[in-house]
Amino acid sequence: MLAVTVRFQVEPAHAEAFFNRVQEQAKDTLEHEAACTQFDVCRSVRDPAEVFLYEIYDDESAFAVHLKTPHFLAFDAEVRTWVRDKVVEKWERA
Numbered sequence: 001m002l003a004v005t006v007r008f009q010v011e012p013a014h015a016e017a018f019f020n021r022v023q024e025q026a027k028d029t030l031e032h033e034a035a036c037t038q039f040d041v042c043r044s045v046r047d048p049a050e051v052f053l054y055e056i057y058d059d060e061s062a063f064a065v066h067l068k069t070p071h072f073l074a075f076d077a078e079v080r081t082w083v084r085d086k087v088v089e090k091w092e093r094a
Contacts, residue, residue: 001093002091003056003091003092004053004054004055004090005089006087006089007086008051008053008083010079011083014079017082022051022053023041024075026040028071028075032069033062035065035066036066038055038056041053042054056093
């Protein structure tokens with residue numbers, strides 16, 4: 001299994017819209033990608049413009065497929081200019 005974490009720092013003016021949109025993205029991923037078994041969306045209690053994702057995929061190839069799906073590409077295009085910083089990390093899960 002592959003765990004993927006993503007930490008976003010979002011422009012404060014877009015924090016609420018981003019949070020709502022990323023929750024929609026999580027729902028779409030879980031509904032349309034059988035190889036994604038978990039997609040959690042968290043927001044910092046200190047800073048509502050900081051969002052953390054925790055995603056579980058069957059393997060690296062499933063994550064690669066995720067990055068090419070229409071729902072991910074639409075999400076990425078919509079929020080790209082709202083994001084100040086984005087850090088993606090991959091983890092092996094036992």
